[in-house]
Structure formats: C-alpha cells, structure tokens
Amino acid sequence: MVYYFTSDIVSPSASIYVGKDKFENEELIKYGLEQDVWVRSSALPCPAGPLDSLTACAHVYLRLQDDESWENIPKELLEDCAQLTKANSIEGNKKDNITIIYTPWSNLLKNASMVTGQVSFHNPKLTRKILVATRQNPIVNRLNKTKVESYPDLRAEKENYLKIKRKEERRIREEKKNVEKHERKERDDLKWQKEHAYDDLMSEDSVVQSSNQDRDPDFLDDFM
Template sequence: MVFYFTSNVVSPPVILFMGLDKYENEDLIKWGWPEDVWFHVDKVSSAHVYLRLNPGQTLDDVAAAVIEDAAQLVKANSISGNKMNDVDVVYTMWANLKKTESMEVGQVGFHKEKEVRKVRVVRRNPETINRLNKTKEEKQVDFRAEKEKRDRLEREDRKKLLREQKEKERVDQKRKQEEAEMRSYSSLMKSENMTSNYDDGNDSDDFM
C-alpha cells in the first residue's frame, strides 16, 4: 500500500508518496526511479517520503515550499521525530541511496554524502499536515512493474532519438556531398577553366 498526497503549494501541484511500512519502503528503495527525491528525518526512524520529478529536473528545481511540505510529512510520520522540535530532514536523489545486505529492512545509506541536503523543521505545522492529509489516497502499486515500464519507455525513447540522430547525420552528409559536388561543378564552369580550339596557340579550325 502506498499513500499519495497532493502538494498544491506550487502550480501545477505535485505528488508526494510514501510506503505503508518498512517493507513497503524496502520496495520503494529497490524499485525507485532516477527522478525520485527521497526525504527522511535525520538520525531517527521515520517514513520515507518521495517526490517524483520530471525527466531532466534536479534538486535545484524543487520549490522550497514543496521541500517544506515533504519535510513536515516525514516529521509527522516519525514516532520520535514528531515529538521533537528543531529536527533536520535529509533529502537526496534516489540514485544516491545505498543499500547493502547487512542493512536492516528499510535502512539505507548514501553513495555520496555531499549530495545529501538538509532542511531544518523547527516545529510541526498542523495546518500543513491537515492540508496534505485531506488529499491522501491509498493505492496498491506493483513497484517492479511500474519501474520496468518506465525503463522500457526510456529505452524506446533512447532508440528513437538514436534513429533520429542517425537520420539527421545521413541527411547532413548527403547535403554536404551535394554542396561539394555543386562547388566542383561551378569551378569547372568558370570561363578561365574552359578550353577551346583556339587554346594553346591553335588558331585553326582544322583538327589535323
């Protein structure tokens, strides 16, 4: 089961989502998308909240208001973090999450610490949580099927782009060849490059 929340602090609104429990979180870690941003309360147990970006977007494209919504959501879904003030929420791209066999279910590390960002949540904001909870939806999701579909479409787009690039190169090569042939033909047709029976001192019409 996955919980979906609509954050309407930006236009168009964006979707935040999180797993039901640590086992759902494990599936989200395993089958996450490169476009996913992961949020978690720093150093204490909490929900794993995700924001899915559009292809090509980065962390710098995420509005501060959306980050605040996600941070409030993970804090509210942390048993200990929800009771604390001045907590840090860490967030990073899904591709930066590191999972090893020795880690417990739902536990993750990072490949590069420098790619992890933090935002301070001074206190719980009931208005934000109430607003997000009013949009809450529960859905059964086949994480693997969703990821495989996404990857298949990406491969198809990549193949299409490669075909288009090859076709463009073919057209460009043909154009360059035609232009080269035209320049060569124009050069041959210049009067100084043309010959006649009077050339080389031959002023007779006779061939012999």
Template sequence: MVYYFTSTVTDPPATIYVGKDKFENEELIKFGWDCDFHADNLSSAHIYLRLTPDQTWDSLPSALLEDCAQLTKANSIEGNKKDNVTIIYTPWSNLHKTAAMATGQVGFHDPRKTRRILTPTRSNPIINRLQKTRTIISADELPAAKESYLNGLRAEKRREAERKRKEEERALRERREEKEGKERSWRELAEGRGEEAGGRSNEEGWDEDDFM
C-alpha cells in the same frame, strides 16, 4: 499499502508517496527510482518524490522541497513533535542497503550526493493540503510501476537515438550539397575562363583573309 500524495506547487503536479511502515519501506527501496527524503538522525518514514523527466534531484523548486520536508517531518513520531528538524534527501540510486542493516535502515553510496533542509516547525496548511490528495495503492503494484518507468526510459532513449541519427543524416546531406554546390561553381567558373581565353573578338572587323 503505499500512500500517494499530489503536490500542486509545481506544474505539472508532483507525486509524493510513503510506505505504511518500515517493512513496506524495504519494498520502496527495492523498486524506487525517485528522490528519497527522511529525517536526519531520527527515526522516520522515507518519503519519495517521483521525479519528472525534466527534473533533477539537486535542482528542485523550493516549494516542492518544502512539501516533501513537511511530509517527512509529519511522518516521524519524534520529529513531528520537535522543532528544527533536519531532513536529508538523495537520489534513490544513492541509497545503500545491506543485509546487516535494520529493517527500513539505509546508508549512502556517496555521502556527497545528499542535501539537507532545515524544517523549523510543522506547517499544518501544507500537511492538510497534501492529506486531501492522499490515495492508497498496494505495494504489490510497485514492481509493475518500476518496469513501466524503465520501459518509458528505454523508449525515450530509442527516440533520442533516432532523432540524433536523423540529425546526423541531415547535417551530412547539407555538407554534401554544399560541397557539390562549390564544385559546380568552380567548374562553371573554370569553363567560363576557358571560353574567354580560347575565343577571339571580331569587333575590329577582322576577317580570316587578313591573316593569309
């Protein structure tokens, strides 16, 4: 089972979830696309924050980070009883898993792509608020959720490519119209000068016979 929680400290609300045990954490690692939180140097569950398209893992609101850190601390048997627990978080894509690692254990591809939050004490108001939103889904649903997410990304990339194509076409059309407008103005100016140079005024009352 996977436990889902809703954090209402952001708009729209954020989805946070955690596996039932370390074995299900293996499935979360395999089919994740989110931001991973776990206690540093302590045994703990891995808490996942589902990022929205406009969010990046390293610029999350402080209130949302606090929710995730508190939930991570509460899901560590040892960490839940201690003060000043450090929670480490990183993008899912930075998690590194090998066959030699214990169940639920992970490393990092790039240790520099991690952040830490010091959680002094457990905040019962935060934990109670999150617990009231808890729902349960089967871990078997994770692959389909991941595929749906990837399909959404691919669709957005296609839409973005189409927007970019239309923008380029619009810019090209505007440049062409601007160029044609300038060329037309130059032609009209040149024709006007030609008529002025080739014409002759009759203001003096001249007649063709005057030149015979």
C-alpha cells in the same frame, strides 16, 4: 500499501508518496525511479521491531518532473515533504527542531548487511538538509486531504518506466542520426558544387577551341 499525496503549491502538481511500513520502504528503495527524491529525518533512529503506525521513521519520496532537478526544488515543495516526513514519523512528530535530509534516489545504498528499512548513501556529500522547527498543521492537513491508498506493482511500474525511457532514448538517437546524415549530405553536395563549379565553362572553351582548330587554313581569306 503506498500512500500518495499531491502538492498543488507548484504547477504542475507534485506527487509525494510514503511507504506504509519498513517492509514497504524496502520495495520503494528497490524500485524507485531516477527522478525520485528520498526524504527522511536524519536524527531519528528507525526501530527494527514491528510497526503499528504508518512508519516509525518515515521514508518520503518526491517524484520530480523529467526536466526538474533535485538541487533546485522549490522551497515550498521541500517544506511540504519535510512536514509530511515529520508528521509520519512516530518520534519526529513529537519533537521540534528536527533535521530532514534528502538526496536523489539513485544515491541510496542498500546492502545485505543492513536491516529491513535501513539505507545509506553512495555519496554522503550528495545530500541536503533542512530544519523543521515545528509541525505546521495547515500544511499537513492540506496534504492529508489528497491522501490516496494504493497497492501498486512497483516492479512492473519501474519496468514500464524503463521501457518507455529506452524507447524515447532510441527515438532521440535516431533523430540525431538523421540530422547528422542530412548535414553530411549537404556538406558533400556543397563540396561537389565547389569542385565542379567551372565544369560548364571549361567545356564551352573546349568546344570553341576545337571548332577553330577544325577550320580550313584559307578561312580568313574570305574576309580579305
């Protein structure tokens, strides 16, 4: 099960989602999308045992728009993600002044040596941190009002996303190819015009010269 939340402090509204438990987190790690941002407490250990609540160490994901970057997420939206992370972490919800870390989904590293729900980074420098002093109930309550439970086929969603992306990339390549072809034709036409700019004039000179050469030698006597 995945819990979806909507943050309407930005326009268009942002989608935030959280896995129910560490097993669901595994699926989210595996089938995340390129525009996803992973958010989690950086100071709290994630227990390996069974979980009775949402998650002992919440993995929160923010889905950005295609034209947005994880490096310039609005401060208010980051606060929503951080508060949701704190509120849905068993230990984090009990403590103040916790550090929240976030990074692009593509920076997540998962290998066979890691326990269920555990994750690391390809590049630790490709991360950001924010401090959450205390739980802000108005923010948490606002987000909880938008909460929706769902059982998505994450694999199918990703395959569909990649299919659409590949189709769009092909369209862009074809458009670029057509533009380049059109520009190349215009250059060739302009080059031909420059090379043959005097063809008509030279042809007229040849006709005049040929006409004079064909006249009888006594032609000028008619004017004397």
